[in-house]
Amino acid sequence: MLKASGQAARILIVDDDQDMLHLISLRLSAAGYQVSVADSGEAALLSFRQQRPQVVITDLRMGEMDGLMLFDHLQAEAPSLPVIILTAHGTIPDAVAATRRGVFRFLTKPFDGQELLRRVTDAIRLSPALDTANWRAALITVSIRMEELLRQAWRVAEENRTTLLIGPAGAGKTTLARAIHLAGPRAGQAFVSLSCTDYPAAELEEILNPNNPQGACAQAEGGVLYLQDIGALSHIAQGRLFSLLLAQLQGDDPLHRLESSARQPNSANVQVIAASPRPLDSSVAEGRFRSELYYLLSRTVLHVPPLSERCEDIPVLAAHFLGGAAPGKTLAPEAMLALEEGSWPGNVRQLKNIIEQVATGNLTELIPETAVRRAMRDFGDVSLIALDDARRDFERDYLIRLLQNTAGNVSQAARIAQRNRTEFYKLLARHGLDPVNFKQRFK
Numbered sequence: 001m002l003k004a005s006g007q008a009a010r011i012l013i014v015d016d017d018q019d020m021l022h023l024i025s026l027r028l029s030a031a032g033y034q035v036s037v038a039d040s041g042e043a044a045l046l047s048f049r050q051q052r053p054q055v056v057i058t059d060l061r062m063g064e065m066d067g068l069m070l071f072d073h074l075q076a077e078a079p080s081l082p083v084i085i086l087t088a089h090g091t092i093p094d095a096v097a098a099t100r101r102g103v104f105r106f107l108t109k110p111f112d113g114q115e116l117l118r119r120v121t122d123a124i125r126l127s128p129a130l131d132t133a134n135w136r137a138a139l140i141t142v143s144i145r146m147e148e149l150l151r152q153a154w155r156v157a158e159e160n161r162t163t164l165l166i167g168p169a170g171a172g173k174t175t176l177a178r179a180i181h182l183a184g185p186r187a188g189q190a191f192v193s194l195s196c197t198d199y200p201a202a203e204l205e206e207i208l209n210p211n212n213p214q215g216a217c218a219q220a221e222g223g224v225l226y227l228q229d230i231g232a233l234s235h236i237a238q239g240r241l242f243s244l245l246l247a248q249l250q251g252d253d254p255l256h257r258l259e260s261s262a263r264q265p266n267s268a269n270v271q272v273i274a275a276s277p278r279p280l281d282s283s284v285a286e287g288r289f290r291s292e293l294y295y296l297l298s299r300t301v302l303h304v305p306p307l308s309e310r311c312e313d314i315p316v317l318a319a320h321f322l323g324g325a326a327p328g329k330t331l332a333p334e335a336m337l338a339l340e341e342g343s344w345p346g347n348v349r350q351l352k353n354i355i356e357q358v359a360t361g362n363l364t365e366l367i368p369e370t371a372v373r374r375a376m377r378d379f380g381d382v383s384l385i386a387l388d389d390a391r392r393d394f395e396r397d398y399l400i401r402l403l404q405n406t407a408g409n410v411s412q413a414a415r416i417a418q419r420n421r422t423e424f425y426k427l428l429a430r431h432g433l434d435p436v437n438f439k440q441r442f443k
Contacts, residue, residue, distance in 0.1 A: 009124045010034045010051060014044040014058035014070065015086075020109075024057065024086075027113055028120065041065025045073055052147060053081075055104075055123040057116075060087035071103055078148040080155070082123035086111060126155075135182035138175050140320045143310040149176075152302055157184030162245055164230070164297040165275040167304025170349030173275040174228065176304060181224040186271055189223030192216055196227055197400045200407040200438045201234035208233075208240040210247075210268045217244065217268040230274040230297070231283050232400055235290065242293040244268055249296065272297075277393070307344040307351060314340050314351065321352050322367075326359035334369035342376055354379055396431045403428075408438035 011033045015021045021037045028035050036051050038044035040063055048056065056074060060067040067085045074081055082104035098106045104126075105119045135157070136150050156163050157180045165173045174193065181191045194216050196204060210217045216225055227233075233241065248268075274297050283289035307314065318339055322329060331339075335358075344350055354375045358367050361375075398417075406412040413435075414424035428435065 008032050008034045009055070010036070010053040011120065012036050012038065012044060012047055012051065012053035012056045014038045014041065014056065014062070014067070016040060016059065016062045020059070024116075027116070031117055031120075033120070041067075041070040041073070044070055048074060048077075049144060052144070055082050055084065055120055057084045057086060057120070060085050068098065068101070068103075071098075071101065075102060077144055078151070080126070080148060080151045082126055084116075084119055084123065135187070136179045139172065139179055140317050141310070141313050142316055143305075143313050145305055146310055146313065149302060149304065150179075153180050154183050156180055156300055156302070157182075160184060160186070160271055161300045162248070162272045162297065163274070163300045163302060164280075165273065165302050165304055166279055167275075167277065168306050168347055169277050170347035171304045171306050172348050173304050174226070176302070177224070177226045177273045177275065180273060181226075181271075184271070186223045190220050191224045191226065192220035193226045193228065196229045196232040196237075197404075198437050199404070201237065201404040202407065204404075205234060205237045205240060208237050208244075210240070210244050217270055220268075220270045222269050223271070225270045225272050227272065227274045229276065231276050231278075231280055231289060232397070232404070233289075234404065238290045238293050241272070242290060242296065244270075245272060245293070245296040307347040311340060314342075314344075317348060317351055318355055321355040322359055325356045329359055329362075329365050329367060331367050331372070332369055335367055335372040338369050338372045338376065346379065350379055392431075395427070396433070399427060399431055399433055403433065403435055403438040406438075408435040410435050 011028050013021055013024050013028070013035060014037075015024070016039050018039065021039065025035045025037055036047055036053065038047045041058075042065055044056070044058065047053075056070075058067040058070055062070075065073075067087070071083050071085070074083060079102075084105045084107060085098055085103050086107050086109055088109040104123055107116065107119065136153075139146070139150065141147065141150075153176060155161075163180070165176060167173050177193075178191060181187060194207065199207065206212060207216050209215050212218065227241075280289050280294055280298075284291050284294045307317075315336060318331060318336065322331065339351070339354075346353075354372070357375045357378070358371045362368075362371050399413075402413045402416060406416070410421060410424060410428075414421050417424060417427075419427070
């Protein structure tokens with residue numbers, strides 16, 4: 001029996017035949033697994049959302065929701081969850097159709113007990129227990145969607161994949177990148193985080209040069225190189241990163257390695273994780289981002305959802321942040337309701353800031369609703385509409401590119417933007433941008 005994080009794996013069995021449920025349950029329980037059962041597809045979905053099993057074994061022929069319909073529902077919520085389908089009516093066409101749709105295995109009744117255990121073991125290897133794993137301790141969640149994201153992240157870490165994280169600012173991309181680092185074989189090595197908006201273009205190009213002994217690749221040797229706001233890279237810097245990733249891809253190809261070993265230097269030994277607050281498709285279409293680099297980065301993409309799409313996490317996150325900021329204090333029920341009603345444009349980071357503000361600004365042990373709503377107004381919780389949000393993001397990206405291309409020369413940047421220096425400085429202050437950070441510092 002496989003275990004993950006020290007606990008027995010959880011299996012959900014679904015069948016409308018009570019005798020079959022009992023038989024499979026006995027066999028898997030005897031093998032040491034934690035087993036739960038459901039006698040219909042509808043009951044199975046409810047159990048799945050409550051128990052979060054690592055494998056589902058279901059009969060094909062059931063009532064209104066058969067095994068394939070159940071699989072479709074499960075795949076919509078957890079695409080990486082292995083599903084094994086058992087049926088007495090199995091045919092080759094059934095098996096082919098099921099496996100093409102993504103079903104992990106298709107076994108016929110009467111089933112061979114040892115074969116079933118082997119298939120379950122194979123499935124568990126793809127679906128480890130995540131709830132007690134230390135590597136994801138910083139990611140507080142009760143969301144099914146986040147649990148699925150963490151399963152995908154665990155595979156990324158184990159397989160040492162180059163990965164692109166897409167998600168809005170404050171949603172937790174950096175926290176997820178650090179979790180991937182801790183989950184994989186590089187956990188004991190360096191984690192180097194580099195913001196692509198903090199340096200002028202020429203300096204970033206040199207920092208990302210794999211042959212630079214003081215560059216980011218050298219600092220992250222053997223570990224993880226995390227590149228924030230990857231879309232801000234200049235074309236030359238993009239070319240440097242593409243060369244690095246292409247060399248790694250070719251190094252994984254034994255035939256290419258054999259042919260080129262005499263003339264190709266070794267690629268940098270780093271795992272690259274890139275992040276962007278928005279998809280890069282439009283940047284590729286407009287020619288601002290190299291399509292060949294996008295292809296290498298997008299072979300594995302993880303989408304980090306905004307807090308507004310994982311509202312069930314707001315109470316547990318709020319309690320976690322409050323416990324860290326002011327142990328012993330609690331939120332009044334009305335205060336918690338106010339948090340749950342928020343739209344959270346600043347995501348988890350915004351929630352953390354609000355909790356820390358009310359925790360330190362209130363002397364009473366019970367934090368009232370009025371304090372929470374006042375803090376939410378201070379942090380601009382629900383005032384932004386879509387157009388304002390888009391305009392703000394565009395303006396900040398434009399200013400970053402302008403400062404990068406002028407190496408922090410405010411006079412030159414203001415002339416290009418057709419703004420006077422006073423107005424331009426106000427724009428920079430509004431977006432928290434310091435031109436000093438864009439001046440050429442690399443020696």
